[in-house]
Amino acid sequence: MANPADGGLMARLLPSRSKGNVQDQFYRLALLLFGVSIPLLFLFIVLRIGTEAWPAMEAFGWGFITGTEWNPVLREFGALPFIFGTVVSSVLALMIALPLSVGLAIFLTELAPRWLAAPIAFATELLAAIPSVVYGLWGIFVLVPWLRFTIQEPLSRHFGDVIPIFEGPAYGFSMMAGAVILSIMIIPFISAVTREVLTAVPRDQREAALALGATRWEMTWQVALPYALPGIIGGAILGLGRALGETMAITMVIGNRPDIAASLFAPGYTMASVLANEFAEATGALYLSALMEIALILFGITIVVNIFAQLLVWRVAKRGGR
Template sequence: MATTPTLDRHTLPSGGRVRSFIKRLRAGEEAAYLLTLAAAATILLITSLIFYELYVQSALSRHKFGFHFLFTQTWNPVTGDFGALPYVYGTVVTSVLALIIAIPQGLGSAIFLAELAPPKISDALAFLIELLAAVPSVIFGLLGMYVLVPILQSSVVPALRTVFGFLPVFQGAFYGVSYFAAGVVLSIMIVPFIVSISREVLLAVPQEQREASLAVGANRWQTTWHVVVPYALKGIMGSIFLALARALGETMAVTMVIGNVPQIKASLLAPGYSIAAVIANEFTEAVGDLYTSALIELGLVLFLVTFVINGLARLMIMTTTRQGAHS
């Protein structure tokens, strides 16, 4: 074809617009545009549809219970009383516990890999750890049930009790499945996330910043701690938020080790329940519209919470990368 179809737009008289459109459509220009646009629109549609469905399908439960839904403890399908507090509590406790374990360990690893280790070792280890971020969660659940829980029972928890036994969080009977087990499994799952994202953020800190610090006589650790980490702080926070969002929405691994008992206990060693776990266990068996609606409302809660946290995380990571581009 000698002339490019786009040029026709200007050369044709206005009456030929339809013909020109068809011509361009046949030439592929317009078709390609419409096709990609349709795909992009589908993404928008799906995302809105998810929110819409969750919102509409949970209407029954939302109208009946209002905000009390999140703050009451009864979960009784027979009487039609649904309060989600034990699930919310379990989700929050396990996620926070996971972060308490994973943040120091993940950040320590990321700092070591990005700043202190010889580059060859760093690249190889980072490759392996990133690979581990791809391990499916159901596998962590399996390992949690049959490997981690026995280890916790035989050595970790007894050891913790001898040191911290006076704390209420380590009192009471321990049967293995518990908030504690769920938190530990979650921490193992999110550490690779924190490591790989934080490492990338640290590596993005301009070399001039390190040089400026070394040039006045700071050593490696001082440079890392007083210059590189503060520079990357927002991005690091972003990686933690991403990990948190993942922990909050994690279903399989938690379901398999948390014990699935809807109760609120101060002791981390007691069994509990989480939002994702109760949906996984009860959704297909829920009888009656209100019951289903209550479970879908839990899905809505999960959706909104992860939405906010993911948004914050992206914002933080974005600002760090921009800062890097500037100076």
């Protein structure tokens, strides 16, 4: 992909890199400084949050991650409910979003005529452009009441005693509401990536399948999707990363109660939400440091997820460029 000729030409025209034009040397240096600033900024973020979180890490050790009690007044700081809430809401969101996104992507690439595909694609892009806080606003006043009265109450009444995930009173503000709003927010993202990799499936692969007597669906499901799978997984994981770090919308609908409940209808709490809610009011150095440690954990989880996704996407890109 890189043009070896490019470097070669440069090298020939600018006799030697070390002794080249003085202006160009200065230019290269300036560019390099800009380039260096990004890793430096990243390091600085890690360092700054790490330093602030250090007192809490020293004070609580691993118990911070495994502790289930969060009671700042009693100086009890166990972050497990938040980690649980973040992971569960995001994974649920991915479970809702992935099939829908892949369905949309298939519809747009394989089925819809162009006059229909273009506006739908634009509409989903629009969905991605809506600010998180507006999703939250809509969640509070529209989604949560609807979930509560049309979904949760009947389900809880009929199945609550038998199926644990439906048990308990229907609060509306719940893990379920959080997962649904997150899924709406990551759908445009996953479907865009899926659409891109599906479009990149070579036409001859599709034609080979059709020519062998595959139906359109068989062609898509057995040939196009497997071909695009690594990219789709990469997109899904990137979407998961988004969901894990999402703050405003989920804070506004998840109910913000630090419990670990089996029921989807019970309120939950995420790492991002506790930061948004309590950081400004945190009194005492240890409380603040505990919140900093939560920020550090959230940072760590999303970084790991993103690195993983990025490596996958890059591998796909490399394969595509072969």
